[in-house]
Amino acid sequence: MPRIAFGAGVRSTVGACAARYGRRALLVTGGASLRAAELEQSFATAEVHIEQVQIADEPSPDQIDAAVRAYHQADIDVVVAIGGGSALDAGKAIAGLLRPGNSVLEHLEGVGPERPYQGPAVPFVALPTTAGTGSEATKNAVLSQRGAEGYKKSFRDEALVARDALVDPDFLQTCPRSVLAANGMDALTQLLESFVSTRSNRLCAALALDGLKQARDALLPLYEDPSNAEARAGMAYASLLSGICLAQTGLGSVHGLASPLGAFFPIPHGMACGTLVAKATDINLSAMQQREPEHPALEAYATVGRLFANEQGLSRQEAWDALLDRLWDWTQSLQLQRLSAWGVTSADHPRIVANSRGSSMKTNPIVLRDEEIAAILAVRQ
Numbered sequence: 001m002p003r004i005a006f007g008a009g010v011r012s013t014v015g016a017c018a019a020r021y022g023r024r025a026l027l028v029t030g031g032a033s034l035r036a037a038e039l040e041q042s043f044a045t046a047e048v049h050i051e052q053v054q055i056a057d058e059p060s061p062d063q064i065d066a067a068v069r070a071y072h073q074a075d076i077d078v079v080v081a082i083g084g085g086s087a088l089d090a091g092k093a094i095a096g097l098l099r100p101g102n103s104v105l106e107h108l109e110g111v112g113p114e115r116p117y118q119g120p121a122v123p124f125v126a127l128p129t130t131a132g133t134g135s136e137a138t139k140n141a142v143l144s145q146r147g148a149e150g151y152k153k154s155f156r157d158e159a160l161v162a163r164d165a166l167v168d169p170d171f172l173q174t175c176p177r178s179v180l181a182a183n184g185m186d187a188l189t190q191l192l193e194s195f196v197s198t199r200s201n202r203l204c205a206a207l208a209l210d211g212l213k214q215a216r217d218a219l220l221p222l223y224e225d226p227s228n229a230e231a232r233a234g235m236a237y238a239s240l241l242s243g244i245c246l247a248q249t250g251l252g253s254v255h256g257l258a259s260p261l262g263a264f265f266p267i268p269h270g271m272a273c274g275t276l277v278a279k280a281t282d283i284n285l286s287a288m289q290q291r292e293p294e295h296p297a298l299e300a301y302a303t304v305g306r307l308f309a310n311e312q313g314l315s316r317q318e319a320w321d322a323l324l325d326r327l328w329d330w331t332q333s334l335q336l337q338r339l340s341a342w343g344v345t346s347a348d349h350p351r352i353v354a355n356s357r358g359s360s361m362k363t364n365p366i367v368l369r370d371e372e373i374a375a376i377l378a379v380r381q
């Protein structure tokens with residue numbers, strides 16, 4: 001776990017935070033321009049010299065290797081990433097490889113030799129500017145090779161976890177509404193999938209439920225009005241909890257599908273998750289009712305339904321209905337696009353299904369059949 005600082009304005013401490021590790025920082029930012037002047041001032045005040053790498057779009061192995069080559073000899077003391085999940089994952093991977101200097105392809109899961117990571121990692125500080133991936137609390141960096149032969153795979157090691165996470169909800173004020181919607185649904189999906197995961201535990205269940213409660217109350221208000229400070233704090237908190245939980249429990253079928261979807265098509269991660277989560281939940285519920293009616297995740301889903309409806313007295317069936325109603329309602333209200341908007345056709349479904357059984361699918365509460373996974377896609381095609 002990183003040391004966590006949470007609250008409006010904590011971004012101004014970034015320079016002092018970086019200075020605890022040394023005087024030379026590599027700043028990794030995303031494609032969107034951020035109000036850098038304020039942050040540069042924070043580094044200057046702390047007498048930290050910064051070099052800067054910009055990562056547009058989701059990071060590829062080539063981009064990571066290029067940054068590592070460029071700064072391998074630069075005596076960087078600390079890597080600071082400021083941005084969405086892409087910038088944070090890029091910073092995490094670069095911090096991991098800056099000292100060893102080898103290609104990230106040697107460590108990517110399911111790609112190449114999968115050599116164990118030996119380190120050492122340069123200290124890494126994460127400042128998320130969106131509320132979605134929870135990357136500031138996780139040990140994996142997701143890298144994307146896009147295209148027909150594409151993949152989305154993780155570079156994963158405990159040593160990659162950020163030393164510090166500075167979570168400032170005020171970054172969300174300037175986040176585009178479509179990004180707030182997609183990332184908010186990603187956080188919500190990560191909380192829900194952690195809560196029902198085959199590796200769920202009491203600690204994560206408590207955190208996930210609190211995150212789901214915050215998301216219930218903050219997701220739509222934030223989408224409707226990013227100047228709502230309470231909603232910003234609620235979603236930033238839900239997102240942070242989602243990262244803490246998923247690092248312990250793994251995820252489920254939605255993230256299993258998001259991986260090939262994001263590799264083969266230019267669909268943002270949160271959009272893929274948000275558009276699929278309602279139907280994926282429906283499929284998990286019906287598969288367990290049919291094949292494993294005693295499965296504990298059935299009660300876990302009912303617990304979330306009662307939380308979303310804010311009615312503790314609901315029967316199991318009523319609670320499941322309330323859960324699905326709310327998920328479909330958010331899918332509509334947040335205008336999450338169908339898969340066809342990103343170039344996916346029905347002919348692509350078999351290939352997506354065939355590539356969906358990565359690490360996330362392994363912790364789905366029930367093993368799904370190919371036709372069930374295909375049905376999740378079909379409803380949102």
Ligand SMILES: [Zn+2]
Binds near residue numbers: 133186187
């Ligand atoms: Zn996610």
